[in-house]
Amino acid sequence: MLELKNISFNAEDGKDILKNVNLEIDDGFIAVTGPNGGGKSTLAKVIAGIYTPSEGQIIYNGEDITGLSITERAKKGISFAFQQPVRFKGLKVRDLLNIAAGGNRKFADCCDLLSEVGLCARDYINRELDSSLSGGEMKRIEIATILARQTSFNVFDEPEAGIDLWSFQNLIRVFEKMHEKTRGTILIISHQERILNIADKIIYLKDGCVEKYGAKDEILPSLLNMPAGACKVLTDKIGE
Amino acid sequence: MMDAIQMSLLKEVAELDALPVGAYNIRANGKSAARNTTANIDIVTKEDKPGIDIIIKDGTVHESVHIPVVLSQTGLKESVYNDFFIGENCDVVIVAGCGIHNCGGGDSAHDGIHTFHVGKNSKVRYIEKHYGEGDDRGKRLMNPTTEVYLAEGASMEMEATQIKGIDDTLRKTKAVLSDNASLVINEKVMTTGVQNAVSDFTADLNGENCSCNIVSRTVAKDQSTQHFISVLNGNNICRGHSECDSIIMDNARVLASPQLSASCTDASLIHEAAIGKIAGEQLIKLMTLGLSEAEAEEQIVNGFLK
Numbered sequence: 209m210l211e212l213k214n215i216s217f218n219a220e221d222g223k224d225i226l227k228n229v230n231l232e233i234d235d236g237f238i239a240v241t242g243p244n245g246g247g248k249s250t251l252a253k254v255i256a257g258i259y260t261p262s263e264g265q266i267i268y269n270g271e272d273i274t275g276l277s278i279t280e281r282a283k284k285g286i287s288f289a290f291q292q293p294v295r296f297k298g299l300k301v302r303d304l305l306n307i308a309a310g311g312n313r314k315f316a317d318c319c320d321l322l323s324e325v326g327l328c329a330r331d332y333i334n335r336e337l338d339s340s341l342s343g344g345e346m347k348r349i350e351i352a353t354i355l356a357r358q359t360s361f362n363v364f365d366e367p368e369a370g371i372d373l374w375s376f377q378n379l380i381r382v383f384e385k386m387h388e389k390t391r392g393t394i395l396i397i398s399h400q401e402r403i404l405n406i407a408d409k410i411i412y413l414k415d416g417c418v419e420k421y422g423a424k425d426e427i428l429p430s431l432l433n434m435p436a437g438a439c440k441v442l443t444d445k446i447g448e
Numbered sequence: 449m450m451d452a453i454q455m456s457l458l459k460e461v462a463e464l465d466a467l468p469v470g471a472y473n474i475r476a477n478g479k480s481a482a483r484n485t486t487a488n489i490d491i492v493t494k495e496d497k498p499g500i501d502i503i504i505k506d507g508t509v510h511e512s513v514h515i516p517v518v519l520s521q522t523g524l525k526e527s528v529y530n531d532f533f534i535g536e537n538c539d540v541v542i543v544a545g546c547g548i549h550n551c552g553g554g555d556s557a558h559d560g561i562h563t564f565h566v567g568k569n570s571k572v573r574y575i576e577k578h579y580g581e582g583d584d585r586g587k588r589l590m591n592p593t594t595e596v597y598l599a600e601g602a603s604m605e606m607e608a609t610q611i612k613g614i615d616d617t618l619r620k621t622k623a624v625l626s627d628n629a630s631l632v633i634n635e636k637v638m639t640t641g642v643q644n645a646v647s648d649f650t651a652d653l654n655g656e657n658c659s660c661n662i663v664s665r666t667v668a669k670d671q672s673t674q675h676f677i678s679v680l681n682g683n684n685i686c687r688g689h690s691e692c693d694s695i696i697m698d699n700a701r702v703l704a705s706p707q708l709s710a711s712c713t714d715a716s717l718i719h720e721a722a723i724g725k726i727a728g729e730q731l732i733k734l735m736t737l738g739l740s741e742a743e744a745e746e747q748i749v750n751g752f753l754k
Contacts, residue, residue, distance in 0.1 A: 256736055258732055258736075277735070278732060278735040278736055279735045279738060279739065279740050279741070282735065282736050282737060282738040283738050287736065287737075288736045290729075290733065293733075294727070294729045294730050294732075294733040296730055296748065296751055296752075297665075297693065297751070297752055298665070298750075298751035298752040298753070298754050299747065299748070299751035299752075300751075303747070303751060304737075307734060307737050307738075307739060307747060308737045308738075310738060353737065357737065357738075
């Protein structure tokens with residue numbers, strides 16, 4: 209279980225991105241949603257150790273990990289899939305999967321991992337992770353690296369962004385399967401109703417604050433019934 | 449007979465644990481240590497200067513020549529001239545390379561001057577690896593010169609690697625291409641400490657529809673310095689591309705000087721040069737997979753130079 213206690217994060221320009229966030233995240237499938245700029249990605253990066261919170265504490269399985277580095281958190285079983293996967297000149301798909309798995313994996317193992325995300329190992333295993341791969345291919349490989357790690361707390365930052373329709377169907381299947389298999393936590397940042405629909409719980413983050421947090425059946429209907437957000441500046445002006 | 453130090457150098461530069469298959473000439477401490485010729489490949493010692501002529505008959509395919517050089521005697525300096533005469537319609541692999549082990553006060557140097565005359569429609573893969581080791585009292589110096597003359601329809605793929613232990617190097621490569629000839633050069637260089645490496649490429653694209661692609665990937669660490677020079681002269685309908693991509697670390701200095709010149713309106717020449725540090729997000733990505741920052745850096749550098 210991961211607990212965020214009074215977490216705040218200020219950007220370099222002084223803007224409050226997260227404001228006194230308190231959350232208890234249990235095992236299961238948790239979706240984080242909310243408007244753009246609401247602090248979702250920042251929250252994920254604070255959990256992975258990429259950002260250091262300006263205030264507050266992060267407790268993971270009873271241990272205070274606030275001061276731990278990215279590497280130390282990774283070794284404790286926290287994984288993070290980037291919204292925009294990083295490209296490397298020279299490093300190959302196989303290299304990244306081996307690093308993720310913490311040692312050399314057999315071809316058959318790499319094949320299983322890549323098949324999970326709909327890629328044929330024979331075509332991809334020796335491909336360089338450079339600009340020759342499309343955004344959608346990079347996203348799928350990014351998910352495969354998380355699968356390779358077999359960790360208990362997995363954070364995905366908008367895994368569906370940039371993925372085509374066919375891949376999206378498969379992506380849903382990947383997460384459904386992961387949900388069945390994983391005993392730990394899958395935390396997915398998403399705007400997609402279909403992803404929210406397979407979640408156990410939903411966190412609704414807006415303006416750096418947790419506005420709603422609860423079971424999917426309780427939160428999702430209220431989100432879907434929200435009025436379309438008209439421009440506040442404009443509506444205020446019209447109201448004057 | 450070679451000793452253990454020389455055998456380990458041989459493994460570093462030519463990946464050889466024992467004598468290779470096919471034609472070879474192994475030079476150790478300025479003398480020929482072993483030689484083998486085949487029905488199609490002859491190796492003849494030069495009489496006017498140090499070095500050998502390697503003569504490959506027309507139509508020789510699927511054969512290889514290994515000509516590694518190892519130096520383990522401190523203070524030894526030599527210039528060696530190796531000329532390759534490759535006939536027509538050949539398909540051969542040539543493995544050269546030099547390893548210096550210098551445990552002593554004197555500077556050790558090997559300057560290999562290699563000239564390739566590649567016959568019509570022949571295909572050559574040339575692999576050259578440079579490596580140095582020792583206690584750093586005496587310097588290890590290498591100044592290879594490679595001249596390539598490609599006849600009509602001939603092609604050469606050259607892989608030049610210098611990853612470790614060479615204090616000072618000036619690598620000069622000159623190529624002249626005839627009609628439909630093609631040349632691909634992949635260079636990998638890493639410098640550390642106060643090492644200095646200069647790569648100087650010139651290609652004259654004289655033939656119709658000839659092409660040349662030079663790709664250099666380098667890593668400069670510590671206080672080391674590197675200079676990459678490439679000159680492509682497009683004198684006919686041709687395609688030329690040169691690329692220098694460097695990772696700079698610590699207090700190193702890297703200078704890239706790509707140069708293009710065209711004397712034909714149908715010459716298409718491109719150069720790209722990029723110098724930069726390891727991207728922070730690359731380090732972060734590998735750290736989220738459990739590597740420390742130093743391990744992540746090592747993986748990125750190794751991958752880049754692979």
